[in-house]
Amino acid sequence: MTGPAGPSRLLPVDDDLDTGPFFAAARRGELALQHCTACGLLLHVPKAYCHRCGSWETDWRVVPGRGSLLTWTVVTHQVHPAHPVPYTVVLVAVDGCGAHLVGSLPGRPELATGQPMEVWFEHLDHGVVLPNWRPVAPHE
Amino acid sequence: MDGIVRCSHDTVYAHDLAHAIGVPQLTFWSDVGPGGVAPAAMVGQAVAAILSGQAETVVVFRELNGRSGRRYGLADAAGDRVGGAGTYDEFFLPYGLLTPGQVFAMLARRHMAEFGTEPEHLGHIALTCRERANANPAAQMHERTMTMDDYLGSRPIAEPLRLFDFCLETDGACAVVVTSTERARDLRRPPALIRAVAQASIPDPQPGMMYPILMRDSLTELPAAAVARTLWSRAGLGPGDVDVAQLYDCFTITVLLQLEDWGFCAKGEGGPFAASGNLGPGGSLPINTAGGHLSEGYVHGMNHVLEGVRQIRGTSTSQVPGAETCLVATTPLPPGSGLLLRSDG
Numbered sequence: 164m165t166g167p168a169g170p171s172r173l174l175p176v177d178d179d180l181d182t183g184p185f186f187a188a189a190r191r192g193e194l195a196l197q198h199c200t201a202c203g204l205l206l207h208v209p210k211a212y213c214h215r216c217g218s219w220e221t222d223w224r225v226v227p228g229r230g231s232l233l234t235w236t237v238v239t240h241q242v243h244p245a246h247p248v249p250y251t252v253v254l255v256a257v258d259g260c261g262a263h264l265v266g267s268l269p270g271r272p273e274l275a276t277g278q279p280m281e282v283w284f285e286h287l288d289h290g291v292v293l294p295n296w297r298p299v300a301p302h303e
Numbered sequence: 304m305d306g307i308v309r310c311s312h313d314t315v316y317a318h319d320l321a322h323a324i325g326v327p328q329l330t331f332w333s334d335v336g337p338g339g340v341a342p343a344a345m346v347g348q349a350v351a352a353i354l355s356g357q358a359e360t361v362v363v364f365r366e367l368n369g370r371s372g373r374r375y376g377l378a379d380a381a382g383d384r385v386g387g388a389g390t391y392d393e394f395f396l397p398y399g400l401l402t403p404g405q406v407f408a409m410l411a412r413r414h415m416a417e418f419g420t421e422p423e424h425l426g427h428i429a430l431t432c433r434e435r436a437n438a439n440p441a442a443q444m445h446e447r448t449m450t451m452d453d454y455l456g457s458r459p460i461a462e463p464l465r466l467f468d469f470c471l472e473t474d475g476a477c478a479v480v481v482t483s484t485e486r487a488r489d490l491r492r493p494p495a496l497i498r499a500v501a502q503a504s505i506p507d508p509q510p511g512m513m514y515p516i517l518m519r520d521s522l523t524e525l526p527a528a529a530v531a532r533t534l535w536s537r538a539g540l541g542p543g544d545v546d547v548a549q550l551y552d553c554f555t556i557t558v559l560l561q562l563e564d565w566g567f568c569a570k571g572e573g574g575p576f577a578a579s580g581n582l583g584p585g586g587s588l589p590i591n592t593a594g595g596h597l598s599e600g601y602v603h604g605m606n607h608v609l610e611g612v613r614q615i616r617g618t619s620t621s622q623v624p625g626a627e628t629c630l631v632a633t634t635p636l637p638p639g640s641g642l643l644l645r646s647d648g
Contacts, residue, residue: 236463
């Protein structure tokens with residue numbers, strides 16, 4: 164959400180023909196990724212055609228909102244006013260489906276490769292909802 | 304001269320250059336991209352044109368105003384909405400992942416986690432390039448020496464990468480002339496013979512320019528491994544035959560990954576290999592002998608081609624004695640290309 168003093172966050176195009184369903188699912192509070200209906204291959208990033216089996220039949224499947232941390236960077240040199248430093252960009256391997264998804268955290272949190280992560284849904288301006296990732300709280 | 308090859312990211316078109324230097328008639332031109340993976344492939348296009356009779360002599364050039372024009376370190380985002388239309392930027396930019404340096408920082412962190420690579424390992428690559436630049440009067444960093452303490456003390460940009468892990472911003476231009484061996488032997492300067500060229504996409508290519516590289520199962524292997532297989536096969540030579548190498552160095556980690564993927568050391572051992580003195584004069588693999596992108600200047604890999612020619616001619620400011628074989632590796636990501644130059648001996 165827009166802070167009182169800061170510029171608006173960068174918003175994704177969330178109605179693209181190929182990728183829009185990812186953001187539509189997020190508006191419903193779901194993490195969904197495209198799969199080939201015929202052979203079951205994960206199609207991420209999303210596309211209309213399965214490069215493995217040649218099918219044009221695809222569907223969007225809800226996947227676990229859990230994953231593990233693959234890598235991250237702490238950004239300390241600011242390149243865009245919508246993203247004040249420091250902040251941390253994370254790359255998460257989603258459990259059970261082989262997808263890698265990006266998330267971001269404010270500041271410089273303590274992180275470790277392989278640690279469990281969970282999805283949350285960040286409500287931005289203009290009704291845009293962004294699936295984002297954070298560490299699973301230690302007490303869980 | 305009757306042919307021109309340009310980089311698809313260049314702002315000068317083939318007819319612009321033909322006009323500027325007074326070429327009466329072009330019979331061949333070609334656009335090769337993208338960006339930093341193009342240079343060796345651009346030379347390859349010139350070779351193909353000459354061997355197929357479409358041109359006799361081809362100029363291969365790259366110019367960019369990386370400081371006064373488009374600055375490559377700035378955010379990719381323009382406007383309020385990002386992504387769509389097959390860019391896939393919507394999966395990356397809204398999270399603040401906005402520059403190549405941030406992507407390579409994530410690859411570096413992963414390499415550190417998998418293999419124990421340390422900042423000092425990357426520092427040795429930065430220092431190697433700086434020392435070669437200190438010997439090269441044409442390098443941007445010619446008069447600026449650097450110690451490991453300077454490197455480690457430089458400000459973080461995208462951790463674990465710091466300022467001196469990043470290449471320079473440069474206004475510059477480079478060109479090479481490619482022609483038949485027969486004709487080249489008649490010219491005043493000794494030729495650098497093109498032993499082999501190769502292009503390769505990353506296996507199982509991703510769409511999009513750069514960020515989807517993070518979707519790959521392996522975050523520590525670049526397309527260089529595929530380019531290397533093709534180039535070594537075509538050349539009938541291997542890593543052990545290389546006397547000196549010019550390795551694409553948009554960042555120090557890019558060099559480290561290429562040392563492994565080109566087969567100069569095993570996967571995971573790039574750090575210790577770089578830290579053991581292999582990359583300097585007298586080492587097993589002197590690299591980036593003009594200073595590279597890290598310390599000579601950033602002309603998107605074409606300055607690496609020029610320095611490869613200098614090494615074969617014996618005119619480098621950090622000449623490797625008796626150098627007969629030079630690798631030019633323009634293999635950052637997502638695809639890549641490579642060039643093997645040999646002396647006419």
